[in-house]
Amino acid sequence: MVDILYQSKYFNSRNASAGVKVMFEGFANVWTPVALSSRLKVQKTLSVVLAGEPLALFRDARGEVGALIDRCPHRGVKLSLGQVTPDGCLECPFHAWRFDKEGRVCEVPLNPDAKRERLFANAVPARDIGGLIWVFTALGARAPNEPTVPDGLTHPDYAKTYLQVDWKAHWTRAMENMLDSPHVPFLHRKTIGRFVRPKLKPGSRMDIVWEETPYGGRTHAGVDGDFTGGAYLDFYKPNVMVLNIPVPGKVFRMHAVCVPKNAQETSMIVVGTRSFATLALLNPFFNRNNMKIVLEDQAVVESSFPVEIPPAAQEKSVRTDKATLQFRRYYYEQLKNASAPVQLSHGPVAAYEALHAGVD
Numbered sequence: 096m097v098d099i100l101y102q103s104k105y106f107n108s109r110n111a112s113a114g115v116k117v118m119f120e121g122f123a124n125v126w127t128p129v130a131l132s133s134r135l136k137v138q139k140t141l142s143v144v145l146a147g148e149p150l151a152l153f154r155d156a157r158g159e160v161g162a163l164i165d166r167c168p169h170r171g172v173k174l175s176l177g178q179v180t181p182d183g184c185l186e187c188p189f190h191a192w193r194f195d196k197e198g199r200v201c202e203v204p205l206n207p208d209a210k211r212e213r214l215f216a217n218a219v220p221a222r223d224i225g226g227l228i229w230v231f232t233a234l235g236a237r238a239p240n241e242p243t244v245p246d247g248l249t250h251p252d253y254a255k256t257y258l259q260v261d262w263k264a265h266w267t268r269a270m271e272n273m274l275d276s277p278h279v280p281f282l283h284r285k286t287i288g289r290f291v292r293p294k295l296k297p298g299s300r301m302d303i304v305w306e307e308t309p310y311g312g313r314t315h316a317g318v319d320g321d322f323t324g325g326a327y328l329d330f331y332k333p334n335v336m337v338l339n340i341p342v343p344g345k346v347f348r349m350h351a352v353c354v355p356k357n358a359q360e361t362s363m364i365v366v367g368t369r370s371f372a373t374l375a376l377l378n379p380f381f382n383r384n385n386m387k388i389v390l391e392d393q394a395v396v397e398s399s400f401p402v403e404i405p406p407a408a409q410e411k412s413v414r415t416d417k418a419t420l421q422f423r424r425y426y427y428e429q430l431k432n433a434s435a436p437v438q439l440s441h442g443p444v445a446a447y448e449a450l451h452a453g454v455d
């Protein structure tokens with residue numbers, strides 16, 4: 096049944112390895128941020144692309160968010176070109192069909208007798224948490240769980256800064272870069288790396304510790320056996336990194352989210368969090384520093400070849416690649432090669448029924 100569904104005319108689908116068509120290929124059934132909350136205004140839409148699928152995000156008058164596959168089920172136009180109605184639906188710009196956040200049709204103008212239960216759009220679960228819009232990469236308005244959100248994003252007393260830039264890179268290369276400690280003293284020699292460089296001597300050795308955690312993993316780096324620096328990285332599956340920068344008695348973190356757009360592009364979201372110097376006036380200063388680091392990484396990571404991280408055996412690795420190899424294993428075992436069917440709920444099931452029932 097799944098095969099039939101994903102070969103149907105209702106879906107923007109591409110070939111997966113087994114010949115079964117899936118959505119969000121290589122990134123299915125996970126929660127991910129897709130955009131800064133500030134970009135989605137009240138009663139407006141926002142068009143984004145996530146893992147090859149176009150999404151229409153929208154926000155109603157009460158601030159609630161919804162996400163539909165950005166294709167009207169009637170004649171295939173972009174729903175994100177439409178408008179949000181006072182009752183919180185997204186209205187298609189073409190013939191004004193109205194869809195709620197679960198994809199149900201609320202109104203079909205000029206067709207009071209239309210069988211509306213057959214005329215739904217495809218919804219994906221959406222949330223607005225910690226200054227980010229999150230979606231779950233499977234069809235259906237319900238998700239099996241809620242996103243795991245790093246507490247630095249939601250803490251009410253921390254100052255926060257936000258930036259989003261597009262990289263011409265596969266998200267897996269961007270993600271590995273964020274989990275990679277040994278590049279810091281070299282690529283970032285003029286920014287964050289300058290604090291590490293004084294510790295390095297000729298013949299210095301870096302050790303990487305990786306600990307599994309319920310949300311992913313935590314990695315520390317030590318130089319010549321010294322782990323007292325206090326910096327560590329948290330990896331939240333599938334695509335969030337939190338760098339904890341040691342400031343005595345304070346919290347200072349950088350969150351990096353590598354959002355896959357398609358095979359060549361990643362949207363990099365960076366949220367800075369701090370418990371000190373919380374004056375909003377200082378935000379541009381902190382955000383500028385984060386932007387400098389992001390640009391240093393971008394300039395190099397965009398040159399990666401092959402574009403997507405290959406299986407570990409196809410590149411040469413050393414001891415200090417421990418954390419990135421953990422990510423590579425996770426990607427190949429759980430995301431890339433997993434037979435992760437798109438979760439089914441009322442939408443696709445109804446699509447199947449509609450397909451076999453013909454049109455009104």
Ligand code: FES
Nearest residue numbers: 167169170187190
């Ligand atoms: S194309 Fe959307 S209502 Fe006709």
Ligand SMILES: [Fe+2]
Nearest residue numbers: 272282283392
């Ligand atoms: Fe970096």
